[in-house]
Amino acid sequence: MYENTTRQMMKWVAGLVATIAMLPTLAAWELNMPKGITDSSQEIYGLHMLIFYVCVWIGVVVFSVMIYSIIKHRKSVHPEPATFTHSNVAEVTWTAVPVIILIVMAYPAAKTLVKLEDSSASDLTIQVTGYQWNWHYEYPEEGISFYSRLSQEANIARQVNSGIDPTSVPNYLRDVDNPMVVPVGKKIRLLLTAADVIHAWWVPELTGKRDAIPGFVNSLWFKANRTGTFRGQCAELCGRDHGFMPIVVKVLSEADYAAWVRDRADTGMTAAVTTAATDSAADAGAAALDPPVAVAAAASTSGGDAAPDMTALILKGESVYAQHCVACHQANGQGLPPAFPALTAGAITTGPIDGHINIILNGSPGTAMIAFGALLSDADIAAVVTYERNALGNSVGDMAAPADVAALRGE
Amino acid sequence: MTSHAAEHHDEHHHGPEKGLKRWLFATNHKDIGTMYLVFALAMFFVGGAMAFVIRAELFQPGLQFVDPGFFNQMTTMHALFMIFGGVMPAFVGLANWMIPLQVGAPDMALPRMNNWSFWILPFAFTMLFSTLFMDGGAPAGGWTLYPPLVLQTGNAFPFVILSVHMMGISSIMGSINVIVTIMNMRAPGMTMLKMPLFTWTWLITAYLLILAMPVLAAAVTMLLTDHYAATSFFNAAGGGDPVMFQHIFWFFGHPEVYIMILPAFGVISEIIPTFARKKLFGYSAMVYATASIAFLSFIVWAHHMFTVGMPLSGELFFMFATMLIAVPTGVKVFNWVSTMWRGSMTFETPMLFAVAFVFLFTIGGFSGLMLAIVPADFQYHDTYFVVAHFHYVLVPGAVFGIMAGVYYWLPKWSGNMYNEKLGKLHFWLSTIFVNVTFFPQHFLGLAGMPRRIPDYATQFADFNLISSIGAFVFGLSQLLFVYIIWQCVRGGTKATDEVWEGSHGLEWTLPSPAPYHSFELPPTVR
Numbered sequence: 001m002y003e004n005t006t007r008q009m010m011k012w013v014a015g016l017v018a019t020i021a022m023l024p025t026l027a028a029w030e031l032n033m034p035k036g037i038t039d040s041s042q043e044i045y046g047l048h049m050l051i052f053y054v055c056v057w058i059g060v061v062v063f064s065v066m067i068y069s070i071i072k073h074r075k076s077v078h079p080e081p082a083t084f085t086h087s088n089v090a091e092v093t094w095t096a097v098p099v100i101i102l103i104v105m106a107y108p109a110a111k112t113l114v115k116l117e118d119s120s121a122s123d124l125t126i127q128v129t130g131y132q133w134n135w136h137y138e139y140p141e142e143g144i145s146f147y148s149r150l151s152q153e154a155n156i157a158r159q160v161n162s163g164i165d166p167t168s169v170p171n172y173l174r175d176v177d178n179p180m181v182v183p184v185g186k187k188i189r190l191l192l193t194a195a196d197v198i199h200a201w202w203v204p205e206l207t208g209k210r211d212a213i214p215g216f217v218n219s220l221w222f223k224a225n226r227t228g229t230f231r232g233q234c235a236e237l238c239g240r241d242h243g244f245m246p247i248v249v250k251v252l253s254e255a256d257y258a259a260w261v262r263d264r265a266d267t268g269m270t271a272a273v274t275t276a277a278t279d280s281a282a283d284a285g286a287a288a289l290d291p292p293v294a295v296a297a298a299a300s301t302s303g304g305d306a307a308p309d310m311t312a313l314i315l316k317g318e319s320v321y322a323q324h325c326v327a328c329h330q331a332n333g334q335g336l337p338p339a340f341p342a343l344t345a346g347a348i349t350t351g352p353i354d355g356h357i358n359i360i361l362n363g364s365p366g367t368a369m370i371a372f373g374a375l376l377s378d379a380d381i382a383a384v385v386t387y388e389r390n391a392l393g394n395s396v397g398d399m400a401a402p403a404d405v406a407a408l409r410g411e
Numbered sequence: 412m413t414s415h416a417a418e419h420h421d422e423h424h425h426g427p428e429k430g431l432k433r434w435l436f437a438t439n440h441k442d443i444g445t446m447y448l449v450f451a452l453a454m455f456f457v458g459g460a461m462a463f464v465i466r467a468e469l470f471q472p473g474l475q476f477v478d479p480g481f482f483n484q485m486t487t488m489h490a491l492f493m494i495f496g497g498v499m500p501a502f503v504g505l506a507n508w509m510i511p512l513q514v515g516a517p518d519m520a521l522p523r524m525n526n527w528s529f530w531i532l533p534f535a536f537t538m539l540f541s542t543l544f545m546d547g548g549a550p551a552g553g554w555t556l557y558p559p560l561v562l563q564t565g566n567a568f569p570f571v572i573l574s575v576h577m578m579g580i581s582s583i584m585g586s587i588n589v590i591v592t593i594m595n596m597r598a599p600g601m602t603m604l605k606m607p608l609f610t611w612t613w614l615i616t617a618y619l620l621i622l623a624m625p626v627l628a629a630a631v632t633m634l635l636t637d638h639y640a641a642t643s644f645f646n647a648a649g650g651g652d653p654v655m656f657q658h659i660f661w662f663f664g665h666p667e668v669y670i671m672i673l674p675a676f677g678v679i680s681e682i683i684p685t686f687a688r689k690k691l692f693g694y695s696a697m698v699y700a701t702a703s704i705a706f707l708s709f710i711v712w713a714h715h716m717f718t719v720g721m722p723l724s725g726e727l728f729f730m731f732a733t734m735l736i737a738v739p740t741g742v743k744v745f746n747w748v749s750t751m752w753r754g755s756m757t758f759e760t761p762m763l764f765a766v767a768f769v770f771l772f773t774i775g776g777f778s779g780l781m782l783a784i785v786p787a788d789f790q791y792h793d794t795y796f797v798v799a800h801f802h803y804v805l806v807p808g809a810v811f812g813i814m815a816g817v818y819y820w821l822p823k824w825s826g827n828m829y830n831e832k833l834g835k836l837h838f839w840l841s842t843i844f845v846n847v848t849f850f851p852q853h854f855l856g857l858a859g860m861p862r863r864i865p866d867y868a869t870q871f872a873d874f875n876l877i878s879s880i881g882a883f884v885f886g887l888s889q890l891l892f893v894y895i896i897w898q899c900v901r902g903g904t905k906a907t908d909e910v911w912e913g914s915h916g917l918e919w920t921l922p923s924p925a926p927y928h929s930f931e932l933p934p935t936v937r
Binding site: 030031032033034043044047048051052054055058059062063065066069070073074075078079080081082083084085086087090091094095098099102105106109110112113114116117157158159160161162164165166167171172173174196197198200202204207208209210211213214215216218219231232233234235236237238239240241242243244336337 | 472473474475476477478479480483546547551552553557559560563565646647648652653654687688689690691692693694695696718719720723726727730731734735737738741742744745748749751752753754755756757758766769770773774777778780781784785786787788789790792793794854857858859861862863864865866867868869870871872
C-alpha cells in the first residue's frame, strides 16, 4: 500500500516537473538577490550569501543526521530502541556552538549596518515624497521638482481585463513617466517622507528599502558605481494601487547629469508644479483611452496667469485632475466611497466655491484628502476647482480665479 | 507512569445532553474542544478560499479577476481568518481536549467560562466576515492594521476593531482556564517537571496570550479613538507617531508568532517519542528552551520594522536579540533529532507530519535567521521572501503540528482508527505541494517582488505560476483531511486504549473513546 502511494506521488512529481519544463520562458529565471551597482548593495549581497551558506551547512549536518536516522533507526532494521534520555554535554555543546556561529555572523553584519546608516557628507540631496500612488522628487539645490508615475502604457494594460498582454509592454509595472535622475559616483542622500500613508522607497540594485512616513523624515543614501537605469517599486502596502507605483532611477555621467539639470530648467520643470501633456494623459488610467484632445490644449496654457476664460480653465483643470485627483476620485468622478467620496454631485463640489478651494488647499484632517496648498500653484487649483464644478457630471456654472485661491491661501 | 485507570466511570454520572443544547450549553471540555476544532477547520477553509482568490489573481501577470482594492481585502482577511480563526482556536481545541487528560483532571477548571470563550468566536468571525459586504468593503490595510492606511477603511472599521476585541477576550479567557487547570488540577504526584510537553508548552503559551492580547486591544482602541474621537496617538499632525502603532502592535505581534508555534512544539514533542519508542531526549532542556523562547519573544518585536528608520543602536539591539532566538530553537530541533536517534521508528501519519514539521520548520527557521541580519533585511523586508518565511513556519510548522496532533489523538477521541492509507496520501500531497507553493516564493522575494501586490512585473511570472499551482493542489488536498476525519468519527477499526505501541502518558490509560467524564478519581503519578 505504502509503495503504491509513493509510486503515485512520484508520477505526480514527474508530471509537475514536465509542466514546469514546458513553461514558456517569459524572462530569465531570477533566483537570487541582485548584486547591485553600489558598494552598499554589494556588501548586503555578500552578507546575504554568507548567512545563506551558514544556514545551508547547518541544514546539511542536521538533515543528514535525521535522514540517516530515518533510514537506519526504523523499527524494521532497528527493533530495539536505545534508552538514553539526556546528556548535559550534548545540551551545552549545541547551545554554545550556535552562539559562537552567531557572534561570528553578527560582527560583519553590524559593521555593514553602521556604514549603511551613515548618510553624512553627501554630495546631492533629493527630497522624496510618497503619495497615493506616485512619487514626488524635489532637488532643492537645483530647484527641480516633479512627480513620477506609472507609465501610460502599463497603466492602460494593468486595468482589470484590459485585454493587453503584459509581456507586450516593455518594463511592465516597472516604468515611469519621469524617472529620478542622479549623477554617477556621487553620494546621493534621499530625505523620505509621505503625504498620506506610509510608503517605502526601494531600488534593490542601489540599496535596501526605507519607509516614507507622513510627518517624519527618514534618510537613505547610495552612491552608484556605474551609469544605467535601475528599477524598483513601493514596498509598503499603501492602499489600492500599491502595486502600481514604480520607481526608476537613471544614473547618468556627471556631464549628462549637468545637461539634464539645464534641460529641466529650460522646459520649466522647476520649483512649482509641472503638468506636461504627456504626464496627464498617462495618469488618467481608463480615461486615457479617451481621445486626449483636451489635454493637448491644456499644455499650452500651463503656468499662465492671465485672466483665463472658463474653457481654458476647464481644459487645464482636466490635466491637473488627471495628475493629482484621479487615483482616488476616479476618472468619472465617482470616487471609491466611503474612503474616497464621489465628486459628482458632491456636497463640496456643488456647494460654496470657497469651501471647495479650501479643502483642496488644506485637505481634510483624518481622511485621505491631503493638503495640496504646497503642491499646486494658485492657477492649478483654480483650474481644477473650475473643472470639478463644471465637468464630471456637475454643472454649477461658476469658476475660480487664481486670485481667489491666493486670497484664501492668505487666511 | 500511572497506576490508576478510570474504571469508575459510568455508574453515577450522566452523559451529554441531547441535541443542540449539548453544544450551546456545553461545559464539558471534550465537547468544547470538539467545537473549537470544528470551528477552526471551517475557518481554515474560509481563509483558504481567500488564498485561492489571491493565488488565482497572481497566476499570471495582468489583472484578470479582481480589483486591486478587493485583492487587498483578501490578503488582509486571509491573514485574520487563518491566524485568529484557524490556528489559534485549533490549538485551544487541542488544549481543551488534551490538557485535562494529560494532567489527570476530570475537566477544565472553569467550564462555564470555557463555554463563553468558545461561543464568542462564531459571533466575532461572522461580524468580521460581514465586513466584506459593507460600504467600502472589508479591511484592506493588511492584518497588521497600520495607520494611517487602516483609517481609510470604510464602514467596516469599527466592526473589525470590535471583532478583534472579541477574539482577544476569547483568547484571554481560554488562557486563564488553561493556567488554572494546570496549576490546580494535576493528579497527585505530577510535579511540574513531570508534565507532558504539550501541557508545558500550552502553559507557557497561555502566559504569552495573557501578556500580549491586552496590548493588541490597547493598540486597536487607540486606532478607534484616532478615527472617531479626534485623538492623535498615531497622527503626526496632532503630535502622534504612526510608527508608535507599529511598536505597540509588534509588542503583541511577536509573542503572537510564538503563541502559534509553541503548542505545535508540544505536539511534536509528544509524537516523536511515541513513534521512536524512546523517551523524549533532554526533557528539561526542552522545557527551559520553551521558556527562553517565550522570554525572548518579548524583546525582539522591532525586527518586524527594521525599515522604519530606527536609531542605529535600536537596530543593533534588535538584530542581536533576534539572532539569539536561534539558540533555544536550535536546542529544540537537536533534541527532537536526538530523540529519533537510535530509536525504533515507525512512520504512521502523525509521525510523518511530525518529521516533516522538523524538516520544514527548520527551513522556516533558517530564513528567519537570514531576516535577522539587518542589512540583508533591508532587501528582504516586505518581499515574498518574508511571505515564504512565515508561511514555512505557519503551514508546515503550526498547521502540520495541528494535523499531526489530530491524527495522533483522533483514535482516542473517536474510539476508531482513521484510514492509514488515506492519511499517508493526505500527508504526501500536503508535504509536496506546500513546498511547491512556498519554496518558489523565496526566489520571488530575492528577485525583488514585494508582498501584497495584485499584479507584478513579467520577470516574476514563472515562479508565481508554479506557486499558484502548488496552492491549488495543496488547498484541494485538505478536503481529503475532512473526509478522513468524517470517516473515522463514523466508524472503523476499534482503537485500543493505548492506540500506539509506544504511547506514553495519562491520556492513554483511559479507554478509547475517552469517557465523557474522565478521571473522576485522580490517578496517581509516580
